[in-house]
Amino acid sequence: MSADTPDYKDTLFLPETDFPMRAGLPRREPEWLARWERIGVYDRRAAQTEGRTPFTLHDGPPYANGHLHIGHALNKVLKDMVVRSQQMMGRTARYIPGWDCHGLPIEWKIEEQYRARGQDKDTVDVVEFRRECREFAAHWVDVQRDEFKRLGVTGRWDKPYLTMDHHAEAVIAAEFQKFLMNGLIYQGSKPVMWSPVEKTALAEAEVEYHDKDSFTIWVKFPVIEFALPDAQMSDEELDDDAREAIALAREEARAAFLGANVVIWTTTPWTIPSNKAVVYGPEFAYGLYEVVDTPEECWARPGERFILADARAADTFARARLQDGQWRRVRDVTEMQLSAMRVAHPLAGAEGAQGEWDAPRDFRAAPFVTDEDGTGFVHCAPSHGMDEFELYRDLGMLGEVITYNVEEDGRFRADLPLFGGASILKPNGKEGDANKAVIDKLAEVGGLLARGKIKHSYPHSWRSKAPLIYRNTPQWFAAIDRPVGDGQDTYGRTIRERALTSIDELVTWTPERGRNRLHAMIESRPDWVLSRQRAWGVPLTCFVKVGARPTDPDFLLRDAAVNVRILEAFEAEGADAWYAEGAKERFLGPDHDPAEWEQVFDILDVWFDSGSTHAFVLRDREDGSEDGLADLYLEGTDQHRGWFHSSMLQSCGTRGRAPYRGVLTHGFTLDEKGNKMSKSLGNTILPEQIVKEYGADILRLWVAQSDYTGDQRIGDKILKGTADSYRRLRNTLRFLLGNVAHYDPEKAIAREDMPELERFVLHRLAELDRVVREGYSAYDFQGVFQALFTFCTVDLSAFYFDIRKDALYCDPADGVTRRAALTVLDALFHRLVTWLSPILVFTMEEVWLERFPGEESSVHLEDAPATPEDWLDPELAARMARERAIRRVVTGAIEVERREKRIGSSLEAAPIVHVGPELAGVITDPDRFATMCITSGLHVTTDPAPDTAFRLPETAGVAVTVARADGVKCERCWRVLPDVGTHAHPATCARCDAALG
Incomplete structure (x- = not known):
């Protein structure tokens, strides 16, 4: 540029945004969390979606006994993506987190504290011992709640469900009483998995195998x-x-x-x-x-x-x-x-x-x-x-x-x-x-x-890590092949029949192989061992006749009035009421002689607790489920023998069918080499570490990029790759934000008046709308993100944005092409940001607020906009695919020239494109195609190409030679054109001269 040539930089419509390239997620994410809590996003979203088609994901309760591990993070993030995507697509999707608070995992921790103090647990009053267990569980509920929230998981955090709440304990007891009254409960003696260290029977789901x-x-x-x-x-x-x-x-x-x-x-x-x-x-x-x-x-x-x-x-x-x-x-x-x-x-x-x-x-x-x-x-x-x-x-x-x-x-x-x-x-x-x-x-x-x-390989307790034995001991069982006396025989007369019918006819399995696994387990399983010889949990609220044998018809007391008194006490006081002085006399009431009945003090298998959650969460809560059923249970594949299994048995015994319509299972998380994570191996990665170093959105993106149907790997190299993908996506969003700042809705261009390139982008949006909605409906987060990431990096950053930068920056403010591009950018913004919001919850909020600031604003209060079907244009897409194939040959030829330093910018080139007869009619407008190739000129010919022409093996019939463009470089848009210098504004082309007015 000569001293006499004006500096036209300030006349360009350059991107305007404060959106930083460096995300700073670990520092900034807590600010958005606090903001969501301050403005009540969850409650506002629930009110917004009231009356829509409901979608219920029922949360499988983790144990409240320690910090989160990476498996917890994978599970909760997947659940959050399900809930948010269903909301974003127009359904009422609420999330009630819950915790399993009873049972040996927590009781064992209290006993460890006793042993450390040299104290014998058996000398402690049972109610006092249970109080310590309750306080321990409550502490870890609070810790885990904060850790889950830090991952960006939305939900009813102020009112979760806890199996140790009084109402929950009353309902668990009520569900057991249904088994009792329906004739399914019996006392038997057979070998069960027994922990000599913990002095209790264990369920199969509580067992792990080690050498x-x-x-x-x-x-x-x-x-x-x-x-x-x-x-x-x-x-x-x-x-x-x-x-x-x-x-x-x-x-x-x-x-x-x-x-x-x-x-x-x-x-x-x-x-x-x-x-x-x-x-x-x-x-x-x-x-x-x-x-x-x-x-x-x-x-x-x-x-x-x-x-x-x-x-x-x-x-x-x-x-x-x-x-x-x-x-x-x-x-x-x-x-x-x-x-x-x-x-x-x-x-x-x-x-x-x-x-x-x-x-x-x-x-x-x-x-x-x-x-x-x-x-x-x-x-x-x-x-x-x-x-x-x-x-x-x-x-x-x-x-x-x-x-x-x-x-x-x-x-x-x-x-x-x-x-x-x-x-x-x-x-x-x-x-x-x-x-x-x-x-x-x-x-x-x-x-x-x-x-x-x-x-x-030998069975061990998953808590004490000690070996187990098979030991014959009197236990309480639920018969799964005995006819259920509730009269509900739509899906079968026995628990097993109902469960197998539910698996085959009532439940959708993701992935499908989950069906076969649970079916095989239910088909061959023995009766359910319900009793545990422990203290922390819901007791088997029943009485046995003194002196009677288990086979006698009057061995178990079945009295509805007694049951009511028990449930009323549990509702008011919790299950501790069973252990209070005078409890037997209180519950038996005036109709039964306490001397003739013995109170059972075994507690229920903790899997019966969690298997009953559908009753006190889905059925009883206002924000539960209208029909008491869940659309989805989502847990790790080990829950085929755990929560999926026990919930199936429990619900089939009390309501006659599975409590869920869909089951999604994910695999386990391994290190980068495919090894199981272990403290002894030093290969564990905690969610907290990832969040501190990278931010929760990077962890969430790792989940979205993983095939959760199998085992996933995670480690520093994988996370760095995930962070790189995030940066590339952030680049795309930053460009979008910077340019859409110039969008004026009053100057939007109708689709039919747009250039082909813009209509093609709208076509791709319509295609993606289907992919995203179908993918989210099928819980295919990997497929959704991959489609969106490829679109952003290949179709937008490397193609559309690269081409349209010129028009966006240099065209007249009211030029049709520029206005059309801005209209498309607005459509892109609303769709990409909402489509990605279930995955990158923090980043999409940042993007949204950058454009729509305000205390009440949030992307998580938005639905994905409907995309018109008439945006689809397969004929245009097919033609554009052929043009893009030719374009790749052109850009490849130019890259060779730049590498050899024969030209600098691609705008210095005017390629000669040799096409065969079959492609002769593809490029009908060389000037438009020159714009697509980001060159100052372009000539198309069917003449044979010289041997030295550039070719790509995957694009037959196309060869390119690169000539320098004729003319002078425009100091505003940098195109090399013959007319530069012949207009009112010095050193500009006709287009820039018009833009300057």
């Missing part, structure tokens, strides 16, 4: 009887020789088998004192084996005989330190011969055993035996294994095989001979002395063939 080193032993059960049925010798058609041969064979078998040892293998030596039987697989091949020779330090002796499955013999002898050639197979052992045997317990006749194990053991076939490991025989302690328990239950023999050798703390009963008082686990969860005591005694009496150790 554990276990003792493993091969134990000898001597054959003490062999008696084939007499019917084998009574066939009248046999001659004397045949009879004699059979008799000799029978006697030979008897001689061979008597004194032989059936060998079992177990990883739980402590269950041997409770052994009642040995079982075999009827379909397997078995053999009688004899030891020929033995090395030193071997428990086998030459001449000893063992019965083993043929598939397991070699491995078993190897475990006994016997080499090939030191043992031999003597003969087959048929199923008939096995059925003729009886075996003795290895401790039978042991000194000091007091005859405890002298009775012969039962010996029979069973369907659960395998020959893939072990010996082909299974030792049965039905008090400590479900397969064995069910076998003898079905045989009607439980009374003969159930033992009560193990106390609630995992110790053998004090009067058990040889092992009384030995512990399976120590109070700290470490290995006790029971296994060693049993192994040592077996070795002493000659009952062992081999021993060792094995590392295997």
Whole structure:
């Protein structure tokens, strides 16, 4: 520019915005949170949407017992995106957060405090203990509430639901009473997952599996009887020789088998004192084996005989330190011969055993035996294994095989001979002395063939992290195959039937595979164990007849008047009323003699609590659900065996169907390498850390970019990539804000009067409107964000904005192209900001307020605007796609020239575009196409292109050579044109001269 040329910079319509490129999210997000609370955004939005089609997402309650982890953040952000997107699309979508406040997770924390002080929990008054649990839960509710709010999650935070609220406890008790009155409750005894450390039964959902080193032993059960049925010798058609041969064979078998040892293998030596039987697989091949020779330090002796499955013999002898050639197979052992045997317990006749194990053991076939490991025989302690328990239950023999050798703390009963008082686990969860005591005694009496150790996956408590055992103990169950006495049989008569019908016919599953998982679990599950031997929770509000047996018809008290008194007390005082002095007399009232009834003090499985939340949240709250059902339950995939499962069973027992119409499941969060996060590995990432470093919107964007249907990975590299995506999107929004500041609604241009480029952008908006609405309806946040991000970065920043900067900055203020572009920018603004508001809640609020400031203003009070169908123009889109393909060849050719420094700006170029016959009619207006290519001129020809022309392999029939544009550079718009310098305003082109007036 010469000294005499004016500086035209101030005459351009440059972007005007204070929207910063640096977001400063960690610092600024709390300001928006405070603002939303100050202006009451949640309440105002609820009032705005009153009367619309409702959408109810029911919150699965987290435990109130610690800071949030990244899984909590993923879950709550997904829920928030669901609620906000449904609101934005025109529905009434409210969110009531809740907390699970009862049960062992919280009780265990209080007990830890007691142990640290050297205090015995059992010496503390139960009501006082429950008060401490309540205060602990209330503290963590407040902590977690603030942490969830910091993530931008909107909801009824001032009035959440808590399972420990008086009304909630009353409803939980009422839901249990429905089970009671409908004939579904019974007391039974069977093996359950038991925590000796926590002294309570656990639900499957409270169990996690870790590797554990276990003792493993091969134990000898001597054959003490062999008696084939007499019917084998009574066939009248046999001659004397045949009879004699059979008799000799029978006697030979008897001689061979008597004194032989059936060998079992177990990883739980402590269950041997409770052994009642040995079982075999009827379909397997078995053999009688004899030891020929033995090395030193071997428990086998030459001449000893063992019965083993043929598939397991070699491995078993190897475990006994016997080499090939030191043992031999003597003969087959048929199923008939096995059925003729009886075996003795290895401790039978042991000194000091007091005859405890002298009775012969039962010996029979069973369907659960395998020959893939072990010996082909299974030792049965039905008090400590479900397969064995069910076998003898079905045989009607439980009374003969159930033992009560193990106390609630995992110790053998004090009067058990040889092992009384030995512990399976120590109070700290470490290995006790029971296994060693049993192994040592077996070795002493000659009952062992081999021993060792094995590392295997083993059940542990998810709280104490201590190993669990199966233990037979009296518990309260809900029968899931017993007809429900409520008369609601639309979906089935039993809980199982109703649940399976609900899964198949009433619920939509996202992803679909969730249906199969829950269906399989419900189809095969046993009755629901409802009782826990703890103190913090809702008690089983029932009474049992003193002296009656569980099978007696009057064992359980079923009295509606008693139930009413209990519920009235719980509503007023909470479940503590059950433990108050005189509670039994108060609840039984004048109609029942307190001496004849015993009050049950077990508490309900905490999953019954959370499974009942639909009743006191969806049904009872004004802001719940009109029909008491949720449109969506959304939790991690582990909740197929947890909340989804228990809610299904509970609701099917009380209202006859599932409490939800839809279920969405997400995976687990792993580190960047795909490893499970663990404090011991040092790879945990807390939401708080991410929020402090990057801001909550970056965490939310990570959620939106993840495929939540599988496991997600997170780490520094991933978060930096997410932050980079955010910056690119923020750039697009900043450009949009800066230019839309010039928009005047009075000067908007109608679609039909717009240039093709603007009509194409409106077409893309109409396409995106469908994608966004369908995506949000399907909870496909990844798909929605990817579509919007690609549109913003590819269609807008790299294409439309790049092209239209010239018109927006340089055209006359009232020029049609500029006004059309501003009209489109306004349409873009309202749609992009509302479409993205469920994901980037803070940033979209910032963008909105930058344009529409004011104390009452908020993007979260806005719906996504309707997009006219007539914006769709497939024909124009197809033509534009062909033009963009040609444009890519042009811009590629120009980039080569710039790289070689033959030109500077693309505006110095006037490309020559060679097109084949099939593309000859695509570019009908070279000047318009030159604008699209951001060049000062452009020539289209069907002449053959020189070999040196630039080509792209994916765009056949197009070649470009780059010539310099003729003319002089306009000092206002920088185009190189022949007419520059011939107008009133120095060094301008005709367009800029007109714009300057």
